[in-house]
Amino acid sequence: MASRRSTGVLGAWAELQRQQQRQREAELRARQQQLRADERNRREAQKAAARADREAQRAYQQSREAEVARRTAEIEDRVAELQGVLRARLSAPGFRIERLRAAVEIPPFQPGELARPIPMPDPARYQVAAPSGLGSFAPGAQSRYEQDRAQAQARYDHDLRAAQAAEYERQQQYNDYHRRFEDWANGQRALAAQRNQQVDDLVRRLAARDPEAIEDYFEGVLLASPDWPEGFSDHSTVAFDAAARQLVVDHELPTTDVVPAVARVRYVKSDDQEKEVARTATDRRTIHRDVLAQSAIRILAEVFFADHEGILDSVVLNGFVQAVNPATGRHGRTYLLTVTAQAQEFRQISLDRVDAVACLEAMGGNLSTRPDRPTPVQPSRLADSVASTSTPTPAPTITPTPARPGDDDPDLFVMDPIAFEDLIAELFKRMGMQVETTARSGDQGVDVVAVDPDPIRGGKIVVQVKRYRNTVPPTAVRDLAGTVQHHGANKGLLVTTSGFGPGSHEFIRNKPLGLVTGPELVGLLAQHGLRGRLGPGSAGAAAAAPGSRILVQLAWEPGNAPPLDPCAFVCRRGRVLGDEHFVFFNNPASPEGAVRIGDGVAFLVDLTLLPREADRLVLAAAVDQERAPSGDLAALRGARLTRLDQADGRRIGDHPVPTRRPGETAMVLGAFVRTDDAWTFSPTTNGFRNGLLGVAESHGVEVE
Numbered sequence: 001m002a003s004r005r006s007t008g009v010l011g012a013w014a015e016l017q018r019q020q021q022r023q024r025e026a027e028l029r030a031r032q033q034q035l036r037a038d039e040r041n042r043r044e045a046q047k048a049a050a051r052a053d054r055e056a057q058r059a060y061q062q063s064r065e066a067e068v069a070r071r072t073a074e075i076e077d078r079v080a081e082l083q084g085v086l087r088a089r090l091s092a093p094g095f096r097i098e099r100l101r102a103a104v105e106i107p108p109f110q111p112g113e114l115a116r117p118i119p120m121p122d123p124a125r126y127q128v129a130a131p132s133g134l135g136s137f138a139p140g141a142q143s144r145y146e147q148d149r150a151q152a153q154a155r156y157d158h159d160l161r162a163a164q165a166a167e168y169e170r171q172q173q174y175n176d177y178h179r180r181f182e183d184w185a186n187g188q189r190a191l192a193a194q195r196n197q198q199v200d201d202l203v204r205r206l207a208a209r210d211p212e213a214i215e216d217y218f219e220g221v222l223l224a225s226p227d228w229p230e231g232f233s234d235h236s237t238v239a240f241d242a243a244a245r246q247l248v249v250d251h252e253l254p255t256t257d258v259v260p261a262v263a264r265v266r267y268v269k270s271d272d273q274e275k276e277v278a279r280t281a282t283d284r285r286t287i288h289r290d291v292l293a294q295s296a297i298r299i300l301a302e303v304f305f306a307d308h309e310g311i312l313d314s315v316v317l318n319g320f321v322q323a324v325n326p327a328t329g330r331h332g333r334t335y336l337l338t339v340t341a342q343a344q345e346f347r348q349i350s351l352d353r354v355d356a357v358a359c360l361e362a363m364g365g366n367l368s369t370r371p372d373r374p375t376p377v378q379p380s381r382l383a384d385s386v387a388s389t390s391t392p393t394p395a396p397t398i399t400p401t402p403a404r405p406g407d408d409d410p411d412l413f414v415m416d417p418i419a420f421e422d423l424i425a426e427l428f429k430r431m432g433m434q435v436e437t438t439a440r441s442g443d444q445g446v447d448v449v450a451v452d453p454d455p456i457r458g459g460k461i462v463v464q465v466k467r468y469r470n471t472v473p474p475t476a477v478r479d480l481a482g483t484v485q486h487h488g489a490n491k492g493l494l495v496t497t498s499g500f501g502p503g504s505h506e507f508i509r510n511k512p513l514g515l516v517t518g519p520e521l522v523g524l525l526a527q528h529g530l531r532g533r534l535g536p537g538s539a540g541a542a543a544a545a546p547g548s549r550i551l552v553q554l555a556w557e558p559g560n561a562p563p564l565d566p567c568a569f570v571c572r573r574g575r576v577l578g579d580e581h582f583v584f585f586n587n588p589a590s591p592e593g594a595v596r597i598g599d600g601v602a603f604l605v606d607l608t609l610l611p612r613e614a615d616r617l618v619l620a621a622a623v624d625q626e627r628a629p630s631g632d633l634a635a636l637r638g639a640r641l642t643r644l645d646q647a648d649g650r651r652i653g654d655h656p657v658p659t660r661r662p663g664e665t666a667m668v669l670g671a672f673v674r675t676d677d678a679w680t681f682s683p684t685t686n687g688f689r690n691g692l693l694g695v696a697e698s699h700g701v702e703v704e
Contacts, residue, residue, distance in 0.1 A: 061269060068267045068274055075260045081229045082258065082287060086294040086301075088227045090352050094305030095221045097206075100199045102192035102678055106185045114174040118167040126156040180654050187653055188680065195678040206309060214240045214311060218247055220677070221306040222299065223612060231258045232295070234613075235473050239386035245313040247303060250383045252475075253295055253319040253336060256288045256372040285372050292319060292337055293356035293367060300341050301351060307343070316340045318379040321371075322475065330482055333475060338379040339365030409531040412497050412521070413467060424448055424465055424495065427530055433461070449487065459490030468498040480513060495521055497534055499592030499609055519593045519609075548608050548679075549646040552619060554601035554657070554669060557638035562631025563624040566601045567692060570594065571616040575700030581614075582701050584692065604646070607672065607679045615674045618699060622666035622692035633660035633667055633687065641669050641683060655683035665691040 128149045131141045205213035219238045228234070233252040240247050263279040296317055303315050319337040324330065341363055349359065360367055366377045412420065425435045425448055433450040448463040462484050466472050477494055484492035495516040508515060516524070518534045525532040554564070570581035570590055580591045589596040594609035594617070601621050610617060623631045639657035644650065660667055664687035672679045688694035693703055 061267070064267050064272070064274070068265045071265045071274075075262055075264065078229075078260055079287065082291050083294075085229065085291060086298045086351065086356060089225070089298055089301065092226075094308070095224055095302070096306070096308065097199060097203060097217070099224075100195070100202075100677055102195045102675070104189050104192040106188060109178060109181050111174055111177055114170060114177055118163050118170055120163050120167075121156060121159040123156060126152040128152050180656075183651070184653055184655075191678060191680060198677075206311070209242060209311065211240045211242050214247070218249075218303055218306070221302055222249070222251070225298075225302050229258070235475075237383040237473070239383040241386050245311065246316060247312050247314075248316045248318075248381055248383045248386045249299065249303070250318045250320060251295075251299055253292055253321055255321045255323060255374075256284060258291065259284045259287045281372070285370070288371055289367060290356055292371060293360045295319065296337055296339060296360055296365070297351065297354070297356055300339075300346060304341075304343055304346050310343075312343055314340055314342050315346075316379075316381050318382060321374060322478065323374050332479060332482065334374050334376045335379050336368040336371045336374055336377060337365060338377055339363050340380065409533040412518075412532045412534055420465070420467070421448075423525075423530065423532065424463070427525060428463065430529065431524075449489075460487065461491045461493060462487050462489040463493045463495060466494065466496045466498075468496055472496045472498060477508060477513070477515070481511065484512065497521065499594075499611075515591070517592055548606065550605045550607070550652065551598070551644040551646050552603040552605060552669075553598075553642050553644070554621060555640055555642065556636050556657075559635065559637055561636045562628035562633075564601050564621045565624050565692065566597050566603060567620050567622060567695065568595045568597070568603060569616075569618040569620070569696075569699040569701070570610065570614050571618060571699060572613050573615065577611065577614060579701070581611075582696060582699075584696075605672065610672075610674075610679075617672040617679075619669045619671065620666060620695050621669060622688075622695060625665065625691050631665070632662055633664045634662040636660060643681065653681060653683075658685060660687045663689050665689060666695040668695065 128145065131138070131145055202213055202217065206217060215238045218240075219236060222236045222238070223234055225234070232254050235252040237250040238247065259279070261279055261284065262276045263283070264277045266275050266277060267273075268275055296319055299317055300315055304312070317337075317339050318335055320333040320335045322332070323334045337360070339360055345363070357367065368375045368377050410419070410423075415423070428435045428448060428450045433452050435451075436449045448465075450461045450463055452459060452461060462480070464476075464480055464483065466476055472494070480492045480494045483489075491512045491514065493514045493516060497518040499517045522532055522534060554566075565585055567582070567584040568590075569576045569583070571577065576582050580587065583590055583595055583597060585597070592609045592611060594606050594611070594614075596604040598604050603619050605617065607617075623633065625631075636657075637659070639659075641653075641655045641657055643652040643654075645652055655670065657667075657669065666688040668684070668686050670681060670683040670685070672681050688698065697703060
């Protein structure tokens, strides 16, 4: 019995041990299976990550290769554009003076809601029904009826008077709006008539072979030439030799910098870098010479194809670049080509099939073999030499004496050169300087060496005067810089009877140079008791066409409107020409004096002084956020923009300014827009929420 009990206990124990062993084995198998599964998952994850890395690397490399292809395409497009300088104008017709004429298209008068009369109240709606039936016998029924009828009649009378008053106000607004529309329409017709009269005058003078008109016309033809590649200049000097019926053109051409120094871009995978493959010097020089030749032939084509009246027998074209002359070491004009083209021979050339360099050489032209150095050529005749030989005989010497400015003041344009020299020297003497005059320059300007005795700001000052009627080219300003260095002067001043373009103002930035425009010169003369005017008919300013000098004012109803600051932008294609053409409280006038800020929100505009490259003069106003940090334009009520002729105070235009939305702190008031050679005013408005900063940035002003 005991043996059997032991056997039973051992058996149970043994069975328990076997079960535990099986459980441990099962757990071990499960762990091993899990480890194998984890290993498989890890390997699959590694494979997936590797595939993703390869795909990401491939996508990355493809993006870099696409960027390289894009850059290479841009380079090739630029080269193609340069190689198509001549072809770009072959399909366009020659310039015709009829393009300058203004066609007035006055839209029909559209008064909108003002055309709809105010409806009068209907008496039937105010009738009160009389009591009837048994109700008429109720106590007080008749008296209540009379009372209700009297109240209804009072309401009718009140509503009728209100409607009649509203109708009267509508008629007044309609008549006022119609009058302003007619004023605007008449102004547009007057501007068009004035412009067409100027065109007729130019046509008449061209028919009479007036040299100055011929020069103005062909200079305008070259300025109007479109689609030149970026980096090309439109600066030309034009002179007409009436005896030879020959036009001489000095035109600025592009340097070799316009040709991309990079031929292509490639991607190196091993270094993960973009490598630029340089264009060979020979290839670059070849392209540049072809560009110069194409430019010359295109300029000749522009001139000859615009000569519809057969004015010209020949054209001398001299192409120059602004560079350091290797022969003299001085920066200035270096002539790279010269050619004399006969009108009849040029018109026989098939320009769509010629090789530009060969064509230029066939016409007897001389093109620099190394324009990249640059190696100059010798022009046979320059525009300045023609101008100096055809200048009218100067007026007798007029001794400058103190007087009040008037129409009898000496005209600075036609003064005797020696008298002009004495006048400028006397001006600087009266400014407290010691003055020494030098020999006159070929363009009848005058050089004055002045010494300012002031111990702090004084020193030697070189003064050059350029008697120009058109904008002084930047080359004259660059020449002044060399003169200052040559004389060892502290400062250089360039004084002109005209004005300066944005390139000149950009060049003198941070340099010891100063520019004085014609109006500023006249002002200095008057300030120091001397006499001088710019052209006939107006002392102290160049003769201006009627309606070209305008006062623009903004006025509004008294109330809680915030103080406003005026600002203006002289623009081309929607962007300001430069920082100096952003006119505001820290820069109250544009450099050439075309727009100045007046008292209040007012602008003094002289359209004749606007730069040739400008196509829009935008007038705006912004809340003075220092004086009214929380103010906006919504509080501006009854605002009107008025334009007055500065000559006689005549009202030219009157424009209502729409009420602005809350939060707007700046607005455009309108713009003078150039269409060909005429300016028209557009009273369009739009608002900005970030004040002067917003309106400035919208016109291309870079605010730091």
